[in-house]
Amino acid sequence: MQKVVIVGATSAIACEAAKCMAAQGAELFLVGRNPEKLETVAADLQVRGAxxxxTFVLDVNDVARHQEMLDAAVAAFGWLDGLLIAHGTLGDQHKCELSVEETLREFQTNALSVIALLTLAANYFEQRGRGCIAVLSxxxxxxxxxxxxxxxAAKGAVSLFLQGLRARLARHGVAVVTIKPGLVDTPMTAHLRKGLLFSSARRVGRGVYRAMQQGRPxxxxxxxxxxxxLIIRLIPERVFQRLSL
Structure with a gap:
């Protein structure tokens, strides 16, 4: 996989996955909203062998510019072999409970912007007849x-969308990979107390790279x-409601 677009490229997990790609001499099209961070990441990846x-500066919630971004990536590289979507926010649940605006903002960033981008990317890769689309759910x-x-709920919507997209694109030779990280030690989770189930961004990023290479569903x-x-899903609803999870 040599020509890859990474959306949310300055996130900790995406950076680690990109390092693995760079070590294999990949061509990388980095997308993010902070131009300074993008340039810093780009310089590091070039040193690592990319x-x-x-780079392309984009706020993912500016859905009207998604096609422009994809067109720019294709124009730069000629074609695309892969897409990794790794952007997202971990909002304040309590604030969302008190505010419709806050709830919809979180859903827009974590679900709708992803689905919008996937809709366009799917059409590109379907026509190309090969490639890999991977998304951090x-x-x-x-x-x-x-x-x-x-x-x-936002991540669940993305996972279900990917399930249908995977079935659609499988017959066209395109792999659609749903990646479900657990608790990861990143700036996004800095406010959370770290426990035994936490993993490092490096470990998860390498796992993302392997998943894309293998095209696992x-x-x-x-x-x-x-x-x-699996255990959590099997807990009966009446019991689940009493748990502090």
Whole structure:
């Protein structure tokens, strides 16, 4: 996989995945909203072996510019082999409960902007007849929990959308990879107390790279989260409502 677009390229997990790609001499098209951070990441990836690195400044909620971004990537590289969507926010659940505006803002960033971008990207890769689309969803989307159900609902929507997209594109030779990280030690989770289930961004980023290389349908990172979430999904609703999760 040599020509890859990474949306949310300055996020900790995306950076680690990009380092793996750079080490293999990939050409990377980095997309993010902070131009200074983008240039810093780009310079680092070039040192690490990336054959070519281009940047594109975009607020993902500016849906009207998604096609412009994809067109720019194709114009720069000639064609695309892969797309990694790794942007997102971990909003304040309590603020969302008190504000419709806050809830919709979180849903826009974590779900609707992703779905909008996937709609355009799917058409490109379907026509190309090959490639890999990978998206960072979350284990939070597997079951609604009182501590983060707005975030979880957005990620759940993305996971379900990807499931249908995977079935659509499989016949066209395009892999669609749903990546479900658990708790990861990143700036986004800096306010959370770290426990035994937390993993490093480096470990998860490498897992993202492997998942894209292999084209696996659904990947939990680290792998033990598959068992953790299976247990959580099997808890009866009456019992689940009494738990502090």
């Amino acid at each position: 054959q070519r690195v281009e 979350s284990v939070a989307g597997d079951r609604g929990r009182p501590s983060n159900y707005v975030y979880g 659904v990947v939990y990172l680290p792998g033990y989260w598959r068992l953790v979430m």
